[in-house]
Every structure is written in structure tokens, then in C-alpha cells.
Amino acid sequence: MLLKPQFSPKNYHRRGFRLRGNTLVLLFVFFLIGLFLHYGGKTKPVVAFWNDVREIVGLGKSKSAPGDNPYKAPEPQDNSSGKKNDETESEASDESVASDNNGGKSSGNSPKNDRFDFEKQVDFLLPLVKSGDEIIRHEGYTLRYVDQYKDASWVAYPLLDYETKGDADRKFEQFKPDPAVANGTAVTSDYTRSGYDRGHLAPAADFKFSQRIMRETFFMSNITPQVPDFNRGIWSDLENQVRSWARRDHGLYVVTGPVLKPGLATIGKTNEVSVPEKFYKVLLYCNKPQIRMIGFLLDNEGSDKSIREFVVSVDLIEQLTGLDFFPKIPDDLERQLESRSRGEMVDAWFDN
Structure with a gap:
């Protein structure tokens, strides 16, 4: 007599939150948007974020690249x-x-x-x-x-x-x-x-x-x-x-x-x-x-x-x-x- 197994991988669904590929992409996009909203008008968002991280760990701010244009960046917030x-x-x-x-x-x-x-x-x-x-x-x-x-x-x-x-x-x-x-x-x-x-x-x-x-x-x-x-x-x-x-x-x-x-x-x-x-x-x-x-x-x-x-x-x-x-x-x-x-x-x- 064949016993039908009660467990089947086809019927298995993992409970709880699972990150899918598209979810990671969305989180990364929201992260970038957050950077722009938080650092907009100060300096380039990624550079500003990196400077904040350096300050937190006691390394100080990184210096501007020699090619930076002080007349164009940071682009000011308009009023x-x-x-x-x-x-x-x-x-x-x-x-x-x-x-x-x-x-x-x-x-x-x-x-x-x-x-x-x-x-x-x-x-x-x-x-x-x-x-x-x-x-x-x-x-x-x-x-x-x-x-x-x-x-x-x-x-x-x-x-x-x-x-x-x-x-x-x-x-x-x-x-x-x-x-x-x-x-x-x-x-x-x-x-x-x-x-x-x-x-x-x-x-x-x-x-x-x-x-x-x-x-x-x-x-x-x-x-x-x-x-x-x-x-x-x-x-x-x-x-x-x-x-x-x-x-x-x-x-x-x-x-x-x-x-x-x-x-x-x-x-x-x-x-x-x-x-x-x-x-x-x-x-x-x-x-x-x-x-x-x-x-x-x-x-x-x-x-x-x-x-x-x-x-x-x-x-x-x-x-x-x-x-x-x-x-x-x-x-x-x-x-x-x-x-x-x-x-x-x-x-x-x-x-x-």
C-alpha cells in the first residue's frame, strides 16, 4: 500500500516577510529618494551621506575633489x-x-x-x-x-x-x-x-x-x-x-x-x-x-x-x-x- 505523503514542496509556502528581487530594488530607490530629500541643496547626496558617516565614526569630512565647480555646486534651493x-x-x-x-x-x-x-x-x-x-x-x-x-x-x-x-x-x-x-x-x-x-x-x-x-x-x-x-x-x-x-x-x-x-x-x-x-x-x-x-x-x-x-x-x-x-x-x-x-x-x- 502506497502512503501519500502529507508534505509536498509544491504546497509549501514560507510564512513571514521575504525579500524578493523587485522589493530590494524598490527599497534601494526609496533610499536614494530619501538621500535627495534629506541632503538636497547642501551638496551631492551621496557625498553628504558619506561625510556624515565619516563624522559619526570620527574620520571627519572628506575633501572636495579638485574638479569641483564652486560656482555651480551646490545647486541652490529656489525660493x-x-x-x-x-x-x-x-x-x-x-x-x-x-x-x-x-x-x-x-x-x-x-x-x-x-x-x-x-x-x-x-x-x-x-x-x-x-x-x-x-x-x-x-x-x-x-x-x-x-x-x-x-x-x-x-x-x-x-x-x-x-x-x-x-x-x-x-x-x-x-x-x-x-x-x-x-x-x-x-x-x-x-x-x-x-x-x-x-x-x-x-x-x-x-x-x-x-x-x-x-x-x-x-x-x-x-x-x-x-x-x-x-x-x-x-x-x-x-x-x-x-x-x-x-x-x-x-x-x-x-x-x-x-x-x-x-x-x-x-x-x-x-x-x-x-x-x-x-x-x-x-x-x-x-x-x-x-x-x-x-x-x-x-x-x-x-x-x-x-x-x-x-x-x-x-x-x-x-x-x-x-x-x-x-x-x-x-x-x-x-x-x-x-x-x-x-x-x-x-x-x-x-x-x-
Whole structure:
């Protein structure tokens, strides 16, 4: 007699949870989505996750790869409404508390230049301000915003030698609309896939002494469309030269901006942001009785030329921009400084 077995593999079903191949794939997809949601806007999600793991086990963060592009990554979170994003600012503040060692104050070790009496006047370093101008004041710099172009026509600030030194790092910051601008600034998405960099007027690296003040340079009021080869090339070279002079001379005054005029090309999905064709810098050094001024005018394009080739008289920049730089300097002295020839300025600044 044949006995029919009660157990048959065909009728066996394993009880409980069992991971199938497609379930593993779904879990992996959800894991990646979680990474993007958690780390979106800081840095690349996998790198950020790996940095967190390294910190937990006491290895510290890994360094950025040499090929990283600081002007493009991290891609900022957009705030199209132009309103202040408290959550984002709180997060950035938590990341950067330890980097603001000087608290925005001088270390006291930097030599001080002797000041002229006219330097002591209120807003001495600002170009002439006219009725109706929208002047935006931040802790590190002051600017004039022109809503017609969604650009600043100038940004002005004193640059002291100690301010260029420190451990503040731009990787902690995000581009964001400036809540101080009445009608709102451009938003980050206006630049996305436009072919232009979000170019700083007051550079982040000019404020390495304070993470808090460096954060102000990422307001979109301080940002303007720049050709990548220009922003990362000759413009960056000029910014480095300015910092070198600030350290050498223990401080100087900086006024910088685009040449704005009707008819410029525009970019933007939410706003029409004018793309400047030229940018300028005007620098003033004062150490009584010494005083000197220099101007730079550059096309918004890449260049292999020396920055000396872009030295121009400040008079020329005033003619192109309609601005009056350092109007509180006595007229005779102002005219003398602003009309200096290119050769005189090169000798005074580069060969000093």
C-alpha cells in the first residue's frame, strides 16, 4: 500500500516577510529618494551621506575633489516667492557656527592706516546717492539695486587685510533672494540652465573671517549673470589681486558692479535679469598723506590677458555708468585721482 505523503514542496509556502528581487530594488530607490530629500541643496547626496558617516565614526569630512565647480555646486534651493526661508537660514546657521571665530570683528593685530578727514564722513565710500535710489545695507557691504535690470549698479565696501583670512567656507552657503529689496530680487531658477554663472559682485572670499558675513554675499542682490570663462577666469584673477593688495596695504576701499544700460539681453524664468556686457572695479587706497585710485573695465567674456591690460581711468568708468565715485573727496583731489593715466596707475599699484 502506497502512503501519500502529507508534505509536498509544491504546497509549501514560507510564512513571514521575504525579500524578493523587485522589493530590494524598490527599497534601494526609496533610499536614494530619501538621500535627495534629506541632503538636497547642501551638496551631492551621496557625498553628504558619506561625510556624515565619516563624522559619526570620527574620520571627519572628506575633501572636495579638485574638479569641483564652486560656482555651480551646490545647486541652490529656489525660493521663487522671494520671501525669507527661515528653515534654510536656520540650517545654514547650524552648519557654520564654528566657522565664525572672529564674530565679524577685527583681531586687533592688523596695522591701521592713518585716515584723512574726508574718510571720516558718513558713507564716504559710497558713490553719489540720488533721490529715489534703492540703497540696500548689509553688514559686510552696501549696494544700489536697480529693479529695472534686476541687478545692482554698484556694491561698495571697505576691505581690510584680516577680513580675507579665516576658515569661513562658501560650501556651507546657498544663493537666496534678498528680503531687503522692495520689489524682490532675481531668484536662483532664473539662472538655471541659462549658460551663465551666478557671479558675485562682492566676492565671498573677501569675507573669509566670518561665515555670517560671507552668507550675505549669497543674496541675489549681490549676484549678476557672468559668462563662466569670465567669472572663473579673469574676473577671479582680479578679485585675487584685490585681496593681495588689501593684505599688502592693510586695507582699501572697493566699489564694483556691472555697466547697466537699456537694451541688454536678459535671462530668467520668473524675472527678466539683464546680462551686463561689461564689469568694473574702482579701488581707493588711503594712508595719510598717501592716496591712490585705480579703475578696471572688463568685457563679460573669457580672456587670457593680464589684468594690467584692463586698467582704465576712473573718469571713463564714470562716463559709462553715470556714477560719481567717492564724491566726498575734495574736488581738486578727486579730479586729479580720477584722471590718472593707465601707466601712472599701473606703476602706483602693481610696481609699488
